[in-house]
Structures are given as C-alpha cells and as structure tokens.
Amino acid sequence: MKKVLAIVLTVAMVLGLAACGGGKTTPTNNSNTSPSSELAGEYKALIWCPSEAKELTTKQIEDFNKTNTLGIKINATVNEMSESDAGTQVLNDVSAAPDLYFFAQDQLARLVQGAGIAKLGEGASKTITENDDKAAVAAATTGSQIYAYPLTSDNGYFMYYDKSVIKAEDLGSLEKLIAACEAAGKNFSMETDTSAWYIASFFFATGCKSEWTADSQGKFTSVNDTFNSPEGLIAAKGLYKLQSSKNHVSSSNVSDFSANPASAIVVSGTWAYNDVKKILGDNMGAAELPSFTVDGKTYHMGSFNGCKLLGLKPQTDAKKGAALNQLALFLTDYDRQVERFKTLGWGPANLKAQQQDAVKSNAAQVAINAQNQYATVQGQIHGSWWDIAKVIGTDVKNSDGSDAGLQKALDNYSKAINELFQMSDEVLKAYTVIGSINGTNWDTDFPMTEVSAGVWKSNDKMDLKAGQELKCRQGKSWDVSWGGNANGDNLKVEADGTYTVVLTITNDKGIVTLEK
C-alpha cells in the first residue's frame, strides 16, 4: 500500500482546514434601517476592562439593562485586561477582540490604523464634545474624527512622597528633593530610563514640544518637534541632575516605598493612590512635580495630561453597533464616572463630575489638578516616538553631563525622528506603477517621478502587451491607488507597444493613461 494511508490522512487535514477557511464573510445587509426604538433585543457582547474595574463594570452594565428605555439587553461577558495592553491584544485578532474595551489613549492612533476601533456617530460625538474636558476630547480624536468614549482624564503623573523623609519646604525644588533623598539614604523613583512618558516631563518644563498631527485614518502626517533645541539642552541638564544621582531608581511602581533601600519619592499617577496609602499610611504625601534650576533659571516640571478611553470594535451589524453605542455612552456618562471615582478613585473626564466636592478633595486628585496646570494635552503621538524618545534617558544617563554629551543625546533623538518622517515623505508620497506587466504579476513597483504638479510619469518606458493590466499606487501600498477610469478600475492595455505610464491627479482623483 503505497503511502496511501499517510496521504489520505494529510488530505483529510488539509481539507478540514480548507473547508473551514473556504467561506468568505459576506457583509451584513442592513437595507431595512430602523429607528432607535427598534434596537430592542438581546445582544451578546464581550468586554475587557482592568481587573479592579471588573466588578463595577459588570454592575453598571446590569444597571444599563434595567434602566435603558430602548429595550436593549446586553448579555455581557467581562474579562480582565490591563488598559496598557488592550490595544495590542485587540489588534492581534480583531475578530476575536472584545466589543468594548478600556484602553490607554496612546494606543488610539494604532487602533485606528489597524481598524480595531469604530468611528463614533454624530450623536455620540456631540455628547462627548459637550460633556467632557478638552484633553479627553483631544485624546479620543484623530484628525477630525472622534473614535472613543473618554472614561477618565487623570492619566498623568505627579509625585508621591514619604512625609517622614521629605519636608514640606523641599517640595518645590528638584535639587533639594534629590539632596534630601541622598542625605536620608532613600531613593528617588522616576521611570526616566525606560519611559518616554516620564522623560517628557523635563522637556515640557522648558517649553519643548512634540506635537503630532494625524489624519482621520490614524496616519501621522507631520510633527512639530523642538526637543533638539537650546531649551531641550536645558531640559537634558535637568534630566541629568536626576539621572546622575546615585539614589535615582528608574521605576514608577509605588512598591518602591517598601523596597530596600526604600524610595522616599515615587513619580506615579492616581491609579496608585490606594497602594501608596496602604504602604505609607499617614506618612503619605502627594504633590505636584518640583522645579529644577539651570543657569539660575527655574523650570517647573511638566507632564502629560492623558486619558483612559472606552473603545468600540468595528461592527458588521448596524443594530448591534447602535446598541453598543448606547451602552458605551451610558458607561461614560456623568453618573457612571462619579460612581467610578467613588469606588475606584478614577478621576472623571466629565466636566460636571470634575466639579464634585469629593473629587476636588481627594489628595491624588488635588495633586494631579495642581500638576495639570503644567501639563501638556497628550493628543495623538506616533507609536514609534515612545521608543525613540525613551532612548534620551539612557543616553543622558551614560553621558558625562557636559553640554556636548547631552547635545549628542538630542542629536540622536532628532535624527531618529527625522528618519521616521523622511521615509514617510519620500516613500509614502511617491507613486509607482504596478500590474501584470514586464513579466511581473502585481508584485513589483516601478518608480515614477512627478514631472509637474499632479502629473507623474514612469521613469522608464515599458514594453506592454495587449490585455495586460496596471494601476498606479502611492507609498507602495493600496491605500491610495488609481486606475484607467474614475472608478479606479485597472487600466487595460489595448495594443502592444512601448509606453510611458502617466498619472494625472486633478481634484484628488487620479487617472492613469499611456503615452507612446
């Protein structure tokens, strides 16, 4: 029996797989659109939230089921997932991703680009713009499109300190704080080796900026970055003061307060409030970040003012999408944000909720509000920036502290930032010809050059045969591509010959033609 058995088994496996993969997903047809009262029904939904919020979120969904007037019943499964990993996990497989998920705002652009998050409708966008603070709206927006529902607006950092070590009069000055720590043999924890988020504090202090612009597709189009500047050098000097202290620890975990040697200061955020309280008890202090002095001038350390957001996965069923939209709005409304603050200590993004007395009197909220005067609204930042900027920390630490050494760190930084955009500009803007031409099969790009505004010509003449098809595309990707007619269909070659391929773009529409 010639290997038949082995083959049959193999075939069975192959078929099993192929059969499963055979079916194409057909788009859900929603021609019979219905008014919102017709949303009534039961919907299954998967929801991810951080572990501490699991219980409360489950309860709030039940509240929604009980109180909503539209007859929507959400049958929810709530799983734990930290906000900082949610984006990555969602994009691993969007189809298996949760319908609603809590995430930190730095992942928004990536989620938009990866199509792991749905656009908000007009009604929802209006609600959010009206009710939430500016930083929160900016956090949920890329280009001009709102993509997420703001949950909190306190995702920034400030300083927790041990009152038994740090005296109140030292609080305003970084130099004094470092000296106090060194004198007491205690550490100063700020995650400036490995996290751009914290490093930026020094640069914002001196007025440096790194402002990124993203379009509505989550693609970054430009940056206004002034980290490599005289002000940046001052910031680097301040950073070096901290980095070069033998008592500096690069960490943002508040359990440093109980480590050995223990820290007397940890720069962290509101989320750590309960843990610090547990460790330090009455000795807990919270304050805005200090100022540092370079060449006789003082600079108050800045911070990011960031948000936690609730994201909705793109839906194929309009009714379910609309129902989940209702749930998301409910979970982020005034009452729910207040409830979340009371139970979890999460600072609200809702303007009205921020005015609550309880919110105003919480030590961590007081500190973050004080710090927020010096904070920069985080907005959208290129995903690679975090990797590039965190290197400043290592570079500054390993330098000798001289102007030249610090300047080198900034040069490295701006070089990497420029490379990020050189690629974008040159490669992303250029058009190329692609098709079943020159013996290739839609797998090779032939370069083109812009001969005049909006007119691109292929660099070489091409031998084309009748029946071959081609298109022009931008940035070697299919995001933007033009064909032989207004619909963008492939251009078919009519007759054999040697041609130059010409792309003419007028009013953002391109047409490909052939020139003998």
Add this chain to the structure above:
Amino acid sequence: MAKYSDLEYLKLSKWDKFLYKLGRFFISIPVGIGHFFQKIGKGIASGVKAFGRECADVVNTFKNGDGITKGTFLVMGLGNLARGQILRGLLFLLFEIVFIFYMIFAGGYWMSMLPSLGKQGPAVEYDPVLDTYVTAYHDNSFKILLYGVLTILFIIAFIYTWRQSIKQAKINQEMRERGIRLKSGKDDLKSLVDESFYKTLLALPLTGILIFTVVPIVFMMLVAFTNYDGSHDGYFNNLFHWVGLDNFNTMFSWTGGNKVYSATFGEVLTWTLIWAFFATFSNYFLGMFVAMMINKKGIKFKKGWRTILVMTIAIPQFISLLYVSKMFAKNGIVNGFLLDLGWITQPLPFWDDPTWARITVILINIWIGIPYLMLIVTGILMNIPADLYESAKIDGASGWKQFTKITLPYMLFITGPYLLTQFTGNMNNFNVIYLLTGGGPTNAAASGASGSVGYTDLLVTWLFKITTGAESQYYMASVVGILIFVVVALITLLVYNILPSVKNEEDFQ
C-alpha cells in the same frame, strides 16, 4: 599547510601538534563549504535526472499500457479496481474525487487570488438612521496566502498520487500478464503492521509536522516578501501584497538608505554569538566540575546535593526567573543586602549598565544550566570504563592528568553533538533573556530599527519585539527569522562538515 602523514604527525612536539590541528581546521573551512555546495549541486542534478526518468516512464506507460492502464490516467485507481485491488483502487479514486471537488469549490479561488493576495479591502459605511458606522469585510490576504500554500501542497500531493496510481497500473498490468497474484487489500492491511509498519508509525507524527511546522514555516518565509504588518493585516484594515525583495533591502540597504537595520542586525548577532558561546561553555565546564565534586568518593548525601540543584529544573522559569530578575534590581534584595552589609556604598547597576547586564545574564544562566549539565555528566561519568583510570593510576598519573587525558576527551567525544544543539539552543534562548532583562538596557544606536533593541537582546527576542511592537512589522520579523535560520544552519553545517565526523550513527548499534 602541508598535510602530514600519521608518522610525521606523531613526531611533532605537543605545541606543533596543536598548531597543526588548528591550521588544518581553518584550511578545511573553505573545503568544507565547497563540499557542501558540491553536494547541493549534485543533489539538484540528480533530482532533475530523476524527474526526467519519471516523465519518460509516464510516457512509456501510456504507450505500452492496455485500455485499463490508459484509463488510469484519467480515473485514478482504475488499474487497481479493474484488477481486483478494491481497497487501493477505491482510495485512489476517493482521493481524485476529493481533489476535484476541492479545486472546484475552494482551491481554484485561493489559487486565482494568490498572485494579488486579494483585491477588495474592507469598507466602512455610515448608517444615517442608526447613526452608526458599519464595516463590511471582503477579501482576506492572510487566508489567501495560507490556503494558497495549502492548495499548492495539495496539488503536489495529487500529482504524486496520480503518478503512484499510474505506476501501480503498470505494475499490475505486467504482473497479470505474467500471471502473478496481486496483493489483496487484506495483504495491504497486514503489511501495515509488519513490513510497512513504519508507515503506520510515521503517519501521525509526519502529518502533525506537515500541518503545524512545515506549512507555517513556508508561510512565514513568504511573508518576508509581502508588506504584512499591523496596518496591512490583510482583512480588517488593508490588504497586504507582494513587495519582492523590498524588506531584505530594508535590512541590508543595498540600494542605499540608512544602514540602521544592518547595523542593528550586526550588533544583535554579535551579542547572540557571544552569549551562546559563554552560556554553552560556562555551563558545560562548571556543570562538569560540580558533577565531579558530587561524585567524588567520600562525599556524602550525593542524592541530596543533586536533588537540591535539580529543583531549578522542576520549577517553571516564568516564576523563578521573574523573581531572580527583581532580586538584582537597583532596589532589589541583592543590592539591599550588600548595602546593609556595608560592602558597597551605592547600588550595583546589574540591569542598568550594558556590560553589567550582559555579565549578569550569563551568570544567572549558569544558575539555570548547571543542574542539567550535572545530571548529564553524572550519567556519562558512570559510563567511563573504570579500567582506564586503573591503568592510569598504575602509570602514576595525577588527578589533573587523569582529567585532561581521560575524562575530558571522553566527555568531549560523547557530548560533541550535545554541545552543538546546546549552542544553537542558547542562540534561541528566549525565556532567559525575555524574563530576566526583556532585552534591556536600551541600545540608543539601534533606535531607528523596529523593535527598540536593547543590549541583551538576542535575535529571537528581537524577532518577538518586532512582532509585538508598535507597528507589528511581521514582514521584518519574518526577515529576521529567515536570517536566524541562515546563521544556525551555517554554524551547524560548519560543525558537521569540518570537524571530524562527530559520530557515526550505525556505530552505536
């Protein structure tokens, strides 16, 4: 360097012998590589020849075949069915039917889409009544590539089976003409537990390897020639497409551009090799040393010592290594302990300084590795014939001499292949690096390359970081994966082809 005869070699002084061996080793490198390519060339040539023969045989079979044999060209298994081999015939026929149905209903689609990897991406539409956005998904580049690969494998399998069916039709025809009894289905089944028992035994393992190793590897190699990444995931956002050698160009920048990838690759590769070397040999010699200490006559509680060391094998690394990693942090208990003792005045930068971090991971790896080596060496030491030592003792050899003359050569001989697998295994030692340092401290020079490479990153952790990084550049991960393969393969080839044949398989039987 001339080659000496045995007699000449024996006359050399010790030092000269060593130099001679070393010289021969380096001379043999190009020869070894040459041999290797020769082998490949020969293999290809003989493959082409064999293919020619097969084709000729098919043509001849058709010419000389009777109606049934000719019919088998169209209806597989006819040559078996018509001549009484019902079981075989039915299986052939079934395979053909399944194949045809598959190709019509699924395979054809996948094959037709393979060159473009999909034409229509997803579309988002606004539903004004419900004030919500709805996404309609269309082509799936990922599935097209995956099932395209599977379909190609299926087609190859079909051609092979078709060929077998014809071959059997021919044989059956000849045997019938000569009046020899054909094997029945019963005979076939019987042979599966006897002469052909190996087919039964291999069927399951090989199927598993095919589906879960071969297909994924082929797929991921193909990904290196596409633009598959986080924002071209082939289904949910944008389709991905073939990009030729673009990604390899990014890696090696042969058409210019910044050399950040090639520089990063060089740096990571260098550290990977250094790490693999030290991790392998430090464990090897120290493990041997520990084993010999425990095995020394007169040492009590042998089993107890061993058990204590072996605990590290039994406890999952994600628990022990994460803890150990934190022990060495700047405010971890090791530094705390040393500070309290007053031995140091400021914390040691175990993980903060590149050199410190590299040395620390190697040292901690010794902690992990010694128990394994100790177990293995213990076993081997027990197997060294005792009379070797007896005679050495009579000759008055010292302990050290016995070690260098008997133990070490014996160990090296027996464990040669093991050392090689250890070396390549350490190159891909993901757990230790990932759990201890996560690749850090960050390497500023490599910041332009995807994945934010650190000073202790190995190629394999870099690959992981690219995959899970901000842009999920699967295509670059794939390029790095292919390069890891190339490096490992080259090292293995060098060792196998150049060192005197480490072992002869049949010798042990």
Add this chain to the structure above:
Amino acid sequence: MSKKNDYDPSAMKQHMGMSAKNRISNTVIYIVLVIMSIVWLAPFVFIVLQSFRCESTWMVGYVVPKQWGLDNYINLAKTDFWHWYTNTFIMALATAVLQTVIVLCMSYTLSRFRFKIRDGLMRFMLILGMFPGMLTMIILYRILKDLNMTQANAVPGLILVYIASSGMGYYVSKGFFDTVPKSLDEAARIDGATRAQVLWKIILPMAKPIVIYTILTAFMGPWGDFVFARYISMNTPAGMNVAVGLNSWLSQDMINSRYTMFCAGGVIVAIPVTILFMCLQRYYVEGVTGGAVKG
C-alpha cells in the same frame, strides 16, 4: 576524577599523605556544595516566604514576612486560578500521553527501519528545527482559529500544537533505542512475530526509562508556556493556562495587589512538577544519558 583514592589499597600505601589531603579537599568540596545549595535554593525559599506574606504590595525590603498567613492561598480561590490550574493539568496530562506516543513512534521507526526516505527525512527535520519557533506563532493562531480551537477552546488547541510537532524531538529516545540490540528484534521476527508485535511485546517493556523520561519532559512543558498560550487564549480566562494567568497579574496595574498571590500560585504550580520530578529523577538521568548524548 577522584576514583583514585579510596578503593585501591596499594595506592593508599604509596601515598600515605593522601588521606589528610583528601580530608582537606573533601572539606573544601563540602563548603562549596553548601554555598551552592544556598544560592540555588534561596530564590525558591524566598518565593515560598513571599507567598505567606500578608502585608500586600510587590516589593518589600525584607524576605521574612512580618505578618504570616494563608490569605494568599485562600484568595486564589476567588480568582480564576484553579480554573487555569485545571486547564494546565489537563494539557499536561494529554500532552504527556500523546506526545510520548508520537515521539516513540517516530524514534523507534527511525532507529529500527531502513526505508527510502529515512535519511532525507531526518535531514529535513534537522533543517526545520533551525527555524525559530516564535516565527510561526501568528500563523498557528490562525490555523487553530479556523479549527475553532482558540480563545475559550484554547486547551485542545494548545494540546494540538504541543504534540503536533513533537515528532521532531525524537533525538533523545532514538538514541536510546539505538542502544537496544537489534538481535532481540531479529530473534522475535524469526519466531514469527510481526513488527508491531515486536514493538509492543519486546521493545516497549525494555524502554521504561525512556518512556518515563519522555512523559516527564512532556508533562513539564505546558506549565511554563506563557508566550504562545497567551496568544492562543487571547485573554479568555476559560482558555488560559497558569503561566498566562499568573503572568497577567504582573501587569503594572495589578502587580501591587496580586504579587503575593502570584507567588502562592507559583508554589502550587511547582508542587506537582517538583514531586514528580523528584520521584522520577533516576529515569530522567537514565533517559538523558542513555539518549541525549548519543542521539
């Protein structure tokens, strides 16, 4: 090697000074071994101590808890821990059985049969083994997803992945079979036994050490897999193993409240594996030395 000293009386007489020297060297060895034992055991002792620590948060500057208690172990029941534990246990058992069958099939065949594609097959598998496994994570996820074996169904999916390619790890047990004399097979074949009977009745009973070695290594695998299992289970508690579940407690937002529980969970995970390993250590050594170095 030190076999020289003890059992040869003539050697003893020749080197009367040996005995004292021997005592010194033994003392040195004892000291080294004690220090090593401390270094090797310390992390585990520390982890066990942490698991009894009632005062919370992640890092504390001391090793011995100030407040002892079983809270961490009791609180585990309030999480999905025991579910993950059961999952892992099922995976470990299934993997141990199936992987052993597959590895034995593969290694026995390659050791005993000589067939046309054998050398090519072995070389092919050697080459396959040179690709980093990490590379295939994404695609394996998609394959399993199409088989509906991810997320909540990750347990069968992971078992499938663990065993599917285990045939490639045939080296050690093939090395063992190579040392079993072929004449045994031949004698039985002459007596009319089929190949299958030879394997079942003659070889397997002799292969106890290698079978146990294979079972042991296969059983230990699933307990430590946190990268792959995380990808396949996609944050669905029903499909997680202990490594993934426990690791999720180490994220920044959970570590301070769950770290001591992580240690408690770690201790519980380590118990079955350690006990099994201690009991079967002898076979592990036999398996490794019988196979690894010759395979």
